[in-house]
Amino acid sequence: MSLPNAPGKLLIIAFLFTTDAVSAASLSGKDVVDDKCVSCHDVVGPAPGTFNEMLRRQAPDLFYAGSKFNRPWLIDWLQNPTPIRYSGNLFLNYLVVQGGKDMLAADAVKPHPRLEPKVAKSVADYLMTLKDKQMKEGVIDRGKKIRKPKAVVLFRKRLPCVACHRIKLGARTVGGISGPDLTEAGLRLNPDWVYSMIENPQYWDPKIAMPKLAMSHKKRETLTLLIASLKKPGERKNKALSHSTMVATMESETDPLGMRGHPADENYRLYCVQCHGSLGTGRGINDSGGGLTVSPKNHTLAKEMSKLSDENLHLAISEGGDAVQSSGLMPPWGGTLSKKAIQDLVIYLRLLCQCKGP
Numbered sequence: 001m002s003l004p005n006a007p008g009k010l011l012i013i014a015f016l017f018t019t020d021a022v023s024a025a026s027l028s029g030k031d032v033v034d035d036k037c038v039s040c041h042d043v044v045g046p047a048p049g050t051f052n053e054m055l056r057r058q059a060p061d062l063f064y065a066g067s068k069f070n071r072p073w074l075i076d077w078l079q080n081p082t083p084i085r086y087s088g089n090l091f092l093n094y095l096v097v098q099g100g101k102d103m104l105a106a107d108a109v110k111p112h113p114r115l116e117p118k119v120a121k122s123v124a125d126y127l128m129t130l131k132d133k134q135m136k137e138g139v140i141d142r143g144k145k146i147r148k149p150k151a152v153v154l155f156r157k158r159l160p161c162v163a164c165h166r167i168k169l170g171a172r173t174v175g176g177i178s179g180p181d182l183t184e185a186g187l188r189l190n191p192d193w194v195y196s197m198i199e200n201p202q203y204w205d206p207k208i209a210m211p212k213l214a215m216s217h218k219k220r221e222t223l224t225l226l227i228a229s230l231k232k233p234g235e236r237k238n239k240a241l242s243h244s245t246m247v248a249t250m251e252s253e254t255d256p257l258g259m260r261g262h263p264a265d266e267n268y269r270l271y272c273v274q275c276h277g278s279l280g281t282g283r284g285i286n287d288s289g290g291g292l293t294v295s296p297k298n299h300t301l302a303k304e305m306s307k308l309s310d311e312n313l314h315l316a317i318s319e320g321g322d323a324v325q326s327s328g329l330m331p332p333w334g335g336t337l338s339k340k341a342i343q344d345l346v347i348y349l350r351l352l353c354q355c356k357g358p
């Protein structure tokens with residue numbers, strides 16, 4: 001259905017002759033969303049609280065859209081939607097293993113419904129009313145200057161952001177593909193929301209595959225302002241594979257331990273597979289997608305894994321690669337996972353490598 005781009009007089013004529021056009025003209029943003037969007041998007045909340053609910057989610061949540069987006073971007077994007085996530089939605093639903101490496105299925109990204117300019121505006125106006133009452137506004141001063149090279153070091157070296165997100169540096173686009181592309185995030189996202197998101201990703205989305213990382217206000221502010229400065233699309237190079245037969249074989253191939261449904265298996269898939277791969281061999285989408293300068297540990301290699309004690313494994317998962325003189329691209333999960341969940345992951349790793357520590 002499209003809105004007639006007509007002045008009042010024509011609308012009356014439309015009213016006389018086609019009831020359909022009038023109903024479109026009189027639809028509010030909320031009506032359009034209820035009619036055309038809620039089959040995929042949740043506009044009510046809460047976000048999925050379990051692994052299985054999260055697997056079933058069709059599209060990003062919109063129930064806090066008014067806190068998350070910049071209104072001008074929303075109006076433009078709804079008329080001309082361009083891909084944001086490399087996997088369309090959650091990467092786990094689109095993994096394909098080829099030659100021992102995880103890749104994303106080519107049909108993961110589907111064309112998004114497009115709206116006429118007037119409808120886009122009324123839909124955006126409605127979505128902008130969907131706000132999170134707890135989020136603090138005015139935390140970030142958008143005009144504040146940062147030293148960009150220092151901010152980039154934070155994003156790429158001191159913290160593992162680049163392992164999962166792509167940004168554009170000069171002419172080069174770098175970074176992983178399990179998280180949304182951030183090359184244009186300055187246009188899309190409200191900096192106050194970005195700040196809150198970095199501070200506590202699980203507040204917004206309990207089963208998000210992004211770690212909660214401890215850092216100072218100053219660092220979080222610097223990262224937020226860096227993201228707010230990203231306004232040009234980067235190159236979207238991603239070797240996607242066609243679906244077809246590979247998917248049918250995937251379930252058995254990528255369940256090496258036969259532990260589907262166990263909490264440790266769910267945690268491994270949600271948090272680790274994006275880098276360590278669905279076979280545990282270190283070839284996840286962030287590695288094959290070019291996001292990592294150091295390849296993640298091969299968890300199936302007994303020769304390597306038997307050199308690491310259980311305490312070392314626990315520490316690496318909890319505090320990240322830096323804590324065990326490994327790569328800082330290995331994120332710390334202690335802010336996201338309980339001690340028990342990490343202990344279970346250590347056991348899970350021992351099953352993967354079929355080995356013991358020294």
Ligand code: HEC
Nearest residue numbers: 033036037039040058059060082083084085088089113123
């Ligand atoms: C068939 C399912 C489907 C329908 C119907 C649909 N969307 Fe989406 N939408 C998606 C998916 C999948 C994405 C993620 C796209 C990406 O990341 O590239 C998305 C992304 C979005 C985003 C960006 C969200 C974010 O957090 O990045 C907005 C805003 C949005 N949709 C609004 C709408 C509106 C408004 C409608 C109704 C007019 C609608 N969508 C209908 C599947 C759908």
Ligand code: HEC
Nearest residue numbers: 159160161163164178179180194197198209210211223331
């Ligand atoms: C292990 C992977 C991973 C790491 C590391 C990571 N993120 Fe994320 N991030 C994600 C995922 C996954 C999402 C959300 C997925 C979705 O909405 O589809 C996300 C979402 C975001 C968003 C919201 C983007 C949007 O468009 O919805 C921002 C901003 C963000 N991350 C910034 C950061 C920053 C800054 C860092 C480093 C401090 C970081 N991330 C580290 C995986 C990661």
Ligand code: HEC
Nearest residue numbers: 163271272275294295296297313316317324326327329330
């Ligand atoms: C953002 C990518 C990424 C994610 C997500 C990730 N890792 Fe890693 N991991 C790495 C990298 C890179 C290394 C370093 C490899 C090296 O230096 O040999 C690593 C190393 C490790 C090591 C070896 C540490 C050592 O002492 O050498 C363990 C154990 C490990 N990861 C477990 C996990 C577990 C469990 C998860 C999920 C909870 C996980 N990783 C999630 C990237 C990642």
